[in-house]
Amino acid sequence: MFRQDGNIKLIDFGTATRVDNCRRSTVGTPWYCAPEVINSEEYGNRCDIWSLGCFSIELVSGKPPFDELNDIACLFKMAEGKPPLPNDVTPLCKSFLSDCLILNWKNRPTSSKLLGHPFLKMEEAQEEVARKQLMEGTQRIALEKAHLDKIKNSASIKIKL
Template identity: 35%
Template sequence: MPNGVIKLIDFGCAKRLAWVSLSGTHSEMLKSVHGTPYWMAPEVINESGYGRKSDVWSIGCTVFEMATGKPPLASMDRVAAMFYIGAHRGLMPSLPDPFSGKAADFVHVCLTR
């Protein structure tokens, strides 16, 4: 029975860990690259380790997609999008004008490195 709860998940970039601390100590940064390129953070693409900031990036991409119907850089093929994100940090598209300034700022903050 529907209860109004929405859960979003993408196991395209997932790894089972035995133990991870909330502060990031006593655990290693993940460094393998697997996932859906349109939602991958620059540090994931560049294999420089990833954590919560990468999740924030993916949330920004998800909000962008929910607002526009397409992920950021959807006009590019997957490989081109991956190279673009990895090489052009901070140059992601913004939400179009009809959306509020707060929504645009939220997405901008999520997609800025």
């Protein structure tokens, strides 16, 4: 959720679960699901870092990676890894997204390490530009009914609109 003051509140659609140890079950929305989850490989908390990267792509571009694909085609693309990065973002933003989307989950940064990324440590002026970019992307999301319908009809979640 994007608040009017520019702050972001992450919300859950009911698929969240506590992951203390490595898991192998597959759960999630295709556009945010890490390759190791899709491929039923062992995974840990860093699959959430991948999801954060995908969600961040949506925040800055107005659409998730592989938005043009249906659920199944998206799963195949995500299983291969490396969703395309938006072209119209700063180098720091691209660096942040690239770190989130490292294919081998064991090489992805932890959430603690990611909090130290320069993109998240920007000066106030740069922060305002990034916030504006996020708000513009979020406004595009709100206007895209087709995107909401795609998520609503996804096999992994059901939303009543």
